[in-house]
Amino acid sequence: MAKMTLEQLRKLREEKRRDLASREVDGKEIQIIVGMGTCGIAAGAKQTFDAVVEAVNEFGLGDRVVIRQTGCMGLCYVEPTVEVAMPDMPRVIYCKMTQDMAKDLVRKHLVEHKLLDNHILDRPAADIIKK
Amino acid sequence: MAYKNYILVCGGTGCESAKANEIFTTLHHEAEAQGVKNDVQIVKTGCFGFCEKGPIVKVLPQESFYVEVRPEDAKEIIAEQVVKGREVKRLLYKKNAKTSDTVKLEDIEFYQKQFRIVLRNCGVINPENIDEYIAREGYTGLERALFAMKPEGVIQELKASGLRGRGGAGFPTWLKWDLTIKAKGDTKYVVCNADEGDPGAYMNRSTIEGDPHSILEAMTICGYTIGAHKGYIYIRAEYPLAIERLKIAIKQAKEYGLLGDDILGSGYSFDLEIRLGAGAFVCGEETALLQSLEGKRGMPVPKPPFPAVSGLWKKPTVINNVETYANVSVIMAKGAEWFAKIGTEKSKGTKTFALTGKINNSGLVEVPMGTTLREIIYDIGGGIRGGKALKGVQTGGPSGGIITAESLDQPITYESLSALGSMMGSGGMIVMDEDDCVVDISKFYMAFCVDESCGKCAPCRIGTSQMHAILDKISKGTGTEDDLLKLEKIGKAMTKASLCLLGGSAANPTSSTLRHFREEYLEHIRDHKCRAGKCKDLVVYEIDPVKCIGCGLCARKCPVPCIAGEKKKAHVIDKARCVKCGECFKACKFGAVNKK
Numbered sequence: 001m002a003k004m005t006l007e008q009l010r011k012l013r014e015e016k017r018r019d020l021a022s023r024e025v026d027g028k029e030i031q032i033i034v035g036m037g038t039c040g041i042a043a044g045a046k047q048t049f050d051a052v053v054e055a056v057n058e059f060g061l062g063d064r065v066v067i068r069q070t071g072c073m074g075l076c077y078v079e080p081t082v083e084v085a086m087p088d089m090p091r092v093i094y095c096k097m098t099q100d101m102a103k104d105l106v107r108k109h110l111v112e113h114k115l116l117d118n119h120i121l122d123r124p125a126a127d128i129i130k131k
Numbered sequence: 132m133a134y135k136n137y138i139l140v141c142g143g144t145g146c147e148s149a150k151a152n153e154i155f156t157t158l159h160h161e162a163e164a165q166g167v168k169n170d171v172q173i174v175k176t177g178c179f180g181f182c183e184k185g186p187i188v189k190v191l192p193q194e195s196f197y198v199e200v201r202p203e204d205a206k207e208i209i210a211e212q213v214v215k216g217r218e219v220k221r222l223l224y225k226k227n228a229k230t231s232d233t234v235k236l237e238d239i240e241f242y243q244k245q246f247r248i249v250l251r252n253c254g255v256i257n258p259e260n261i262d263e264y265i266a267r268e269g270y271t272g273l274e275r276a277l278f279a280m281k282p283e284g285v286i287q288e289l290k291a292s293g294l295r296g297r298g299g300a301g302f303p304t305w306l307k308w309d310l311t312i313k314a315k316g317d318t319k320y321v322v323c324n325a326d327e328g329d330p331g332a333y334m335n336r337s338t339i340e341g342d343p344h345s346i347l348e349a350m351t352i353c354g355y356t357i358g359a360h361k362g363y364i365y366i367r368a369e370y371p372l373a374i375e376r377l378k379i380a381i382k383q384a385k386e387y388g389l390l391g392d393d394i395l396g397s398g399y400s401f402d403l404e405i406r407l408g409a410g411a412f413v414c415g416e417e418t419a420l421l422q423s424l425e426g427k428r429g430m431p432v433p434k435p436p437f438p439a440v441s442g443l444w445k446k447p448t449v450i451n452n453v454e455t456y457a458n459v460s461v462i463m464a465k466g467a468e469w470f471a472k473i474g475t476e477k478s479k480g481t482k483t484f485a486l487t488g489k490i491n492n493s494g495l496v497e498v499p500m501g502t503t504l505r506e507i508i509y510d511i512g513g514g515i516r517g518g519k520a521l522k523g524v525q526t527g528g529p530s531g532g533i534i535t536a537e538s539l540d541q542p543i544t545y546e547s548l549s550a551l552g553s554m555m556g557s558g559g560m561i562v563m564d565e566d567d568c569v570v571d572i573s574k575f576y577m578a579f580c581v582d583e584s585c586g587k588c589a590p591c592r593i594g595t596s597q598m599h600a601i602l603d604k605i606s607k608g609t610g611t612e613d614d615l616l617k618l619e620k621i622g623k624a625m626t627k628a629s630l631c632l633l634g635g636s637a638a639n640p641t642s643s644t645l646r647h648f649r650e651e652y653l654e655h656i657r658d659h660k661c662r663a664g665k666c667k668d669l670v671v672y673e674i675d676p677v678k679c680i681g682c683g684l685c686a687r688k689c690p691v692p693c694i695a696g697e698k699k700k701a702h703v704i705d706k707a708r709c710v711k712c713g714e715c716f717k718a719c720k721f722g723a724v725n726k727k
Contacts, residue, residue: 003388005396006278009270016266020256023137023191036216049135050170066192069135069216 021063030065030110032056035081037072043079044098045069051102052082059106078121084109095121135170136213137191141254143178143337143495144372146186150202151175154186157205167213177253177341180495181241184224189254197222244510246473247497248481249334249457253341258376261383264344270389272463276352277397282312285356291467293479294459298324298415298452299527299556300632301478301545304459307449310439311357314447321353321362322443322450324420328367328412329528330579332559334483335453337495339366339373342457343380347403349456351390352463353449354401361402363443365420368407377405412529412583415557416631417450419585430587431631452557454483474500478544482555488525488562489516498543505539508562519564523647527556529576529583530636532643533569552643554636568665569644569651574602580637591634594625598641605652607668608659615645615652664726667711671727674715676701678723685715685724 004012034040034049049069056065073081078095082105085091089109094116097105101119108114140146140155155175162168179187184198188208195218197208204222211217247253256263264270276285289305296302311319323346327335339346350362366374381403384390392400406424413419414429421443423429442448451459458480462470474480478500484507487493491513498507504524508514515521523533532553534541541547545555563572577599586592598621604610622638629635645652654660661669674685674694679701686694686702693709696702704715716724 003386003391003393005388006274009265009274009387009389009395012262013265013269013271016262020263020266022134053135067135068192071216 018060018062022057022065028064028066030061030086031084032065032067033083033085034067034069035071035073035075035079035083036069037076039072039076040079040081045080047099048080048082048097048102051099052106055103055106056110058103059111061106061110065110075121081121086110089113090115093121094119134172136172136193138171138173138208138213139176139189139191139254140173141177141179141185141187142175142258142372143182143185143253143340144333144370145178145182147372149186151186153202154188154200154205157202158209161206161209162213165209165214167209171209171213174257175259176256177258178250178337178495179254180245180250180337180497181492182494183492187254188222190218193218195219196224198224241492241494241496241511241513244502244506245497246481246499248461248470248473249338249345249454249483250341250495250497251461252345253337253495256342258341258343259379261344261380261387261389264342268464269344269460270348272460273348273352273355273389274395275463276355277395277399282356282358285352285463286312288462288467289459292462292470293467293474293477294455294462294470295478295545296452297454297458297482297555297557299530299554301555304451304455307439307451308353308356310437311447311449314440316447318361318444318446319357319359320443320446320448321350321357321359322421322424322438322448323350323362323364323366323453323456324415324417324450325364325366325370325373325453326408326415326420327370327453327557328410328415328583329530329557329559331487331561332485332528332557334485334495334558336370336373338453338457338483339370340376343373343376344384345457345460346377346453347380347384347390349459349463350403351394351401352459353451353456355399357447357449359449360400362404363424364403364405365408365414365424366405367410367414369410374405374407381405411585412579413585413631413633416633419631420450421448428585430585431633433630454558475542475544477546482543482558484526484558484560486512486560486562488560489519489564489567490514490562491516500544501542503540503542504534507543507560508539512562515562515564517564519566522563522565522567522569523644525553525561525563525572525640526559527554527636527639528559528561529579530554530632530639531556531559532639533563533572533647535647552639552646554639566663566665568661568663569648570602570606570655570661571663571665573641573644574599574606576640577602577637580633584633584637588628588630588634590625590628591630591637594621594629594634595637597621598625598638602641605655606661606666608655608666610652610656612653612656614656615649618642618645660727664713670711670713671706672704672709672711672713672716673706673725673727674702674704675723675725678721680721680723682720684718684720688714688718690714 036045080097082097083093158173188197188200294304414423419429419431438448483497523535580595584591601614622642681699693705
């Protein structure tokens with residue numbers, strides 16, 4: 001890169017801040033959890049995961065969202081499954097989230113705060129550890 | 132682009148020497164081999180500070196904190212965590228090895244009481260990538276100085292922050308800079324003292340290795356403030372990794388126009404050069420360092436004139452320690468008010484310490500000023516190794532003194548440590564337990580000072596070797612009580628008359644142990660006894676004929692050999708030939724070998 005001016009430095013900082021923020025967990029209010037058991041992976045969860053990562057970036061939400069993978073949620077018959085938790089929205093498990101659904105998921109749920117009616121499967125079981 | 136997982140591998144020297152680099156390359160290799168190259172970003176960061184359990188590998192976003200990782204583990208980390216999303220349980224940090232409770236990073240006591248300002252980026256960013264530094268408020272301090280402040284404004288900010296030099300003496304940083312502004316001269320210089328030489332200290336090395344840009348930024352701010360256009364980083368050649376990262380950082384900063392001509396279009400120009408020191412302890416003393424920087428033999432010159440008036444090539448020079456600079460960048464970025472809230476009334480901010488010796492969690496720690504030694508040793512350090520009793524803590528290396536268990540609850544400030552007969556020093560903290568002998572320790576530090584004395588002034592040159600000779604005599608059991616008075620007398624003379632602080636503080640370890648542990652010195656002299664068993668000439672090994680069953684194990688272990696005896700009958704040590712290595716003592720399963 002050529003020498004920068006003050007404006008360019010500020011712009012670069014803003015850009016890089018978001019990149020780096022996608023690493024952190026603290027202070028992020030939205031969680032997207034992709035079930036990645038063998039069943040999920042076989043049903044295309046890996047592609048879904050990548051597509052979710054891409055979609056989150058596309059909407060510029062990298063600094064607010066944690067994307068995690070987890071093991072099998074036990075819903076092997078409707079994989080891939082994706083759980084979304086965010087403030088002011090019910091915690092939802094979506095089923096049959098193939099990669100082409102990812103963009104819809106991010107746009108509707110995260111941006112427009114609407115549920116994807118056809119894909120809602122369940123709300124998560126009570127967490128006995130947290131109580 | 133965003134990734135599914137981020138693997139942070141510690142790239143500090145401690146972990147590097149434990150094959151962290153091999154782990155790093157193996158992780159890359161495995162990620163490629165297992166086809167997940169694009170899912171994971173593998174980053175080498177600076178020191179995490181938890182060196183005791185290194186090499187450290189941290190995986191995000193799960194926050195898995197892996198300790199004592201080996202290159203062979205890389206395959207499993209990729210296969211389990213990146214491919215399948217499962218933590219590798221056996222590598223997780225365990226609070227207590229007996230239970231299998233694994234601990235989250237934020238629950239590790241090691242980090243709980245720490246407050247990381249200087250080490251804010253260590254273990255977080257990739258030190259070889261300027262973008263990551265910039266992303267974490269990097270170069271905002273410089274921005275503020277260049278575009279929103281006049282030099283006087285920077286001085287006011289530093290004054291309000293209360294920052295004092297972290298090299299040991301605690302001179303107010305703003306005053307040092309201000310004196311240089313007021314000194315007459317067209318050419319002025321900025322120098323960074325990265326000649327960290329205390330035995331057991333590595334805070335500065337880790338700071339540079341983990342966050343080199345914070346030093347570059349602060350030096351540029353300093354240059355702007357005092358009207359200098361050239362700076363030098365004087366760093367010892369034994370720090371190859373730190374030097375490499377500094378070189379990369381300087382190159383990147385120049386490419387971005389954050390160093391060099393017309394920085395960020397402000398019209399201000401500043402350039403930096405690295406100068407390597409050959410590793411002489413005395414070159415940590417500022418006037419000796421400047422001599423060495425000029426290409427002369429590193430020997431101190433009398434002060435005044437101070438470097439602020441007549442420093443490098445007789446020009447006004449600001450010379451600050453690495454840690455001081457690392458604080459300047461933060462103060463300029465976050466403001467003096469924020470900084471002044473941390474610490475005590477007279478000692479603001481935090482201090483980094485390299486915690487080593489007989490401690491469970493040796494490593495790099497940073498605590499707010501005013502934290503007590505007890506908190507550092509027991510809460511952060513996890514207590515004394517093997518549950519033994521604490522004898523004392525040596526702060527300030529060969530220039531400091533021993534702080535005993537009674538003073539553990541003293542809050543750490545510049546003043547409190549001086550009052551205890553020690554000093555802040557650069558931050559080495561060596562913990563000693565009941566198995567350490569004060570005479571042996573004093574002798575070790577004095578030997579270090581004899582080696583490192585530059586020889587220019589007589590009090591230091593002659594004083595250190597005389598004191599060492601007396602300590603050696605005492606350790607061999609041939610000392611007299613009069614010798615203790617001599618030690619004190621020479622020590623006082625050396626403290627008063629030496630040209631620089633090397634000689635001026637060389638007597639500190641001896642005089643402070645004499646004050647706190649005089650009894651132990653007297654035991655060596657009167658009873659020819661070393662209770663810790665460290666002074667080999669005073670230790671005698673004997674076999675208890677009642678307990679000995681004549682297995683012959685000790686005789687087989689003896690390297691001399693000087694143990695004889697018939698099978699199944701009590702053995703005997705030939706004391707005249709015994710070299711006191713202690714192998715028989717360690718080997719005996721029946722407790723028949725006695726150490727006296």
